Amino acid sequence: MRIILDDSKPIYIQIAEAIEDDILNDFIKEDEQVMSTNQFSQVYGINPATSRKGISILADEGVLYKRRGIGMFVKPGAKEYIKEKRRKTYFDDYIISAIKEGEKIGVSTDEIVKMIQAWGGENEK
Known part of the structure; x- marks a missing residue:
């Protein structure tokens, strides 16, 4: 995943959309793990709370699910x-x-x- 962050919309929305794009393009498949909030923060130089908010949007929509102690994964049917x-x-x-x-x-x-x-x-x- 390579996101080019810009000022067109909030960063957390851009992160959520980038994850969705990767799912649509089969870069991330069902039941595969997505980058952690800390990984997003390190790679893109953003606050972990910002990346967490983007991932939370997708979790709230049922696109991602959490495996306790492991991370977030793409839900079947996402x-x-x-x-x-x-x-x-x-x-x-x-x-x-x-x-x-x-x-x-x-x-x-x-x-x-x-x-x-x-x-x-x-x-x-």
């Missing part, structure tokens, strides 16, 4: 849960934003659809 969670926010976070930006600059929804279809055709080759 990948599907993350996919579903992100699908629910995808439309609002990306599609609506694209449509609103298009309206500001005079690009119609039909034009946006055509752009997406053209891009998809180019990348399927």
Whole structure:
């Protein structure tokens, strides 16, 4: 896992999202251990409380579970849960934003659809 921390959102959110990304990309599989809060702190030079907060978010959502005295692990079914969670926010976070930006600059929804279809055709080759 390599996270490039920035000021776009709180660090603990970036950590939670990076763990989710690693689960989605099969870098961390179900029942595998994730880095500890101390490891996150050492690698990224952040406060352990910050990394703990990011990991706690995922534990609260049921993505991670704790093995007492060992650490945090990816819960079976976590990948599907993350996919579903992100699908629910995808439309609002990306599609609506694209449509609103298009309206500001005079690009119609039909034009946006055509752009997406053209891009998809180019990348399927």
